[in-house]
Amino acid sequence: xxxxxxxxxxxxxxxxxxxxxxxxxxxxxxxxxxxxxxxxxxxxxxxxxxxxxxxxxxxxxxxxxxxxxxxxxxxxxxxxxxxxxxxxxxxxxxxxxxxxxxxxxxxxxxxxxxxxxxxxxxxxxxxxxxxxxxxxxxxxxxxxxxxxxxxxxxxxxxxxxxxxxxxxxxxxxxxxxxxxxxxxxxxxxxxxxxxxxxxxxxxxxxxxxxxxxxxxxxxxxxxxxxxxxxxxxxxxxxxxxxxxxxxxxxxxxxxxxxxxxxxxxxx
Amino acid sequence: xxxxxxxxxxxxxxxxxxxxxxxxxxxxxxxxxxxxxxxxxxxxxxxxxxxxxxxxxxxxxxxxxxxxxxxxxxxxxxxxxxxxxxxxxxxxxxxxxxxxxxxxxxxxxxxxxxxxxxxxxxxxxxxxxxxxxxxxxxxxxxxxxxxxxxxxxxxxxxxxxxxxxxxxxxxxxxxxxxxxxxxxxxxxxxxxxxxxxxxxxxxxxxxxxxxxxxxxxxxxxxxxxxxxxxxxxxxxxxxxxxxxxxxxxxxxxxxxx
Ligand SMILES: Nc1ncnc2c1ncn2[C@@H]1O[C@H](COP(=O)(O)OP(=O)(O)OP(=O)(O)O)[C@@H](O)[C@H]1O
Ligand SMILES: [Mg+2]
Numbered sequence: 001x002x003x004x005x006x007x008x009x010x011x012x013x014x015x016x017x018x019x020x021x022x023x024x025x026x027x028x029x030x031x032x033x034x035x036x037x038x039x040x041x042x043x044x045x046x047x048x049x050x051x052x053x054x055x056x057x058x059x060x061x062x063x064x065x066x067x068x069x070x071x072x073x074x075x076x077x078x079x080x081x082x083x084x085x086x087x088x089x090x091x092x093x094x095x096x097x098x099x100x101x102x103x104x105x106x107x108x109x110x111x112x113x114x115x116x117x118x119x120x121x122x123x124x125x126x127x128x129x130x131x132x133x134x135x136x137x138x139x140x141x142x143x144x145x146x147x148x149x150x151x152x153x154x155x156x157x158x159x160x161x162x163x164x165x166x167x168x169x170x171x172x173x174x175x176x177x178x179x180x181x182x183x184x185x186x187x188x189x190x191x192x193x194x195x196x197x198x199x200x201x202x203x204x205x206x207x208x209x210x211x212x213x214x215x216x217x218x219x220x221x222x223x224x225x226x227x228x229x230x231x232x233x234x235x236x237x238x239x240x241x242x243x244x245x246x247x248x249x250x251x252x253x254x255x256x257x258x259x260x261x262x263x264x265x266x267x
Numbered sequence: 268x269x270x271x272x273x274x275x276x277x278x279x280x281x282x283x284x285x286x287x288x289x290x291x292x293x294x295x296x297x298x299x300x301x302x303x304x305x306x307x308x309x310x311x312x313x314x315x316x317x318x319x320x321x322x323x324x325x326x327x328x329x330x331x332x333x334x335x336x337x338x339x340x341x342x343x344x345x346x347x348x349x350x351x352x353x354x355x356x357x358x359x360x361x362x363x364x365x366x367x368x369x370x371x372x373x374x375x376x377x378x379x380x381x382x383x384x385x386x387x388x389x390x391x392x393x394x395x396x397x398x399x400x401x402x403x404x405x406x407x408x409x410x411x412x413x414x415x416x417x418x419x420x421x422x423x424x425x426x427x428x429x430x431x432x433x434x435x436x437x438x439x440x441x442x443x444x445x446x447x448x449x450x451x452x453x454x455x456x457x458x459x460x461x462x463x464x465x466x467x468x469x470x471x472x473x474x475x476x477x478x479x480x481x482x483x484x485x486x487x488x489x490x491x492x493x494x495x496x497x498x499x500x501x502x503x504x505x506x507x508x509x510x511x512x513x514x515x516x517x518x519x520x521x522x523x524x
Contacts, residue, residue, distance in 0.1 A: 173347035
């Protein structure tokens with residue numbers, strides 16, 4: 001009887017692993033198919049390689065730009081701006097959310113302003129940022145931060161406020177101060193919301209930074225895109241897009257790792 | 268002067284539209300080591316009364332004295348156990364039961380010894396590194412009990428602590444809580460809907476009126492029942508007559524007499 005169940009468990013495990021393997025294989029096939037199709041259709045001139053480039057062209061340009069070092073420069077500039085914009089937006093947003101939780105008066109005062117700021121398309125503020133902070137990476141980072149800041153404040157504040165009153169009662173009954181209540185209960189209880197905010201902000205920061213680089217047009221992947229567009233070099237555009245896709249995915253996965261660390265008990 | 272004194276306590280909640288008096292005219296004194304039960308219809312202000320005694324709420328008028336001092340804010344002197352366990356899901360059992368101590372800045376092994384001892388007594392030592400989601404309802408309620416007792420409070424406030432449990436677990440936990448409280452010579456106030464539980468566990472039973480809650484009647488549990496474990500009280504011959512008396516008292520007057 002016991003043996004039987006062991007055997008069944010092994011079977012179950014094999015089935016699960018097999019499904020996982022199938023998923024991975026299919027994912028990989030789609031990717032390969034995409035690039036192969038792209039290569040083939042441009043090779044056969046079904047679509048215009050001048051407009052859509054092709055994987056081989058992108059690859060050659062990639063190797064070339066690695067060798068002259070310019071790709072590394074553009075990528076690191078953009079990555080630096082994005083990470084900083086992401087961190088600033090998230091941290092300042094969360095900090096303001098904390099202040100609003102702390103002072104219900106402040107939260108009521110600021111409420112309509114947050115709504116206005118949130119409905120504003122933040123990228124429209126780009127020109128003002130550039131005038132104010134200069135046409136350099138400061139305004140690009142500011143853009144990356146601004147785009148996620150307001151929504152972070154609103155979402156995280158909402159999470160803070162929604163923490164079950166009874167958890168607060170528990171810690172208050174031990175004579176906890178407001179600070180202790182916040183850091184021991186309100187904040188950890190909001191981890192799930194914080195994590196999903198982080199995930200959204202990864203994407204938002206990229207939007208802000210790329211648009212910022214479009215506007216400032218000095219360096220970075222956004223600059224590569226706008227420059228490639230202007231001189232009709234779409235291989236350059238595609239290269240920048242592919243790099244952005246890879247980096248954004250990596251950042252997203254880093255957030256997921258953080259999630260596993262923070263939310264252990266859910267498992 | 269008694270250990271806990273409530274003098275003409277009233278609590279009214281205000282909102283923009285209206286006001287609600289939850290309890291009024293509460294005059295009550297409780298001696299050290301007593302076990303009191305509060306029963307009454309739903310919404311009559313039992314939870315409010317406990318929150319007032321705990322210091323989480325302030326009376327609109329009147330005063331509450333614990334050990335001759337007016338209660339200003341919650342203190343670790345008073346332990347509060349809510350209707351559900353409200354263990355923190357993001358902390359493991361060890362951190363949950365030492366929550367009160369950590370909040371008070373007591374983090375040495377000596378400070379924590381009591382908490383770990385109690386966990387052992389309640390048979391949950393092996394669960395110390397688990398998270399609350401991995402425990403059953405009864406286990407969680409026991410952990411909540413340890414958490415409350417870990418700071419060694421003098422006064423225990425229990426707000427329907429067993430109402431979310433199945434009947435068997437409830438009976439077992441009643442015995443466990445009863446003996447733990449007696450052993451550590453605590454004063455306790457238990458809010459419950461269950462007349463049987465009130466008789467089984469307490470020395471005195473306070474019956475509140477409909478909202479606004481006032482003290483309607485007081486029942487003293489016969490001496491020899493007080494000493495028995497809750498489970499044994501329920502089978503005692505004196506249990507049923509007392510149950511009937513309280514039951515009748517809680518029924519609204521039908522015949523108008
Ligand atoms: N924070 C509050 N604001 C406004 N009204 C409240 C508040 N807390 C309680 N009340 C009101 O006070 C009355 C008593 O509530 P309380 O929770 O003390 O009743 P209870 O006796 O514990 O009821 P139950 O047996 O259902 O738990 C109710 O009418 C309730 O609506
Ligand atoms: Mg209640």
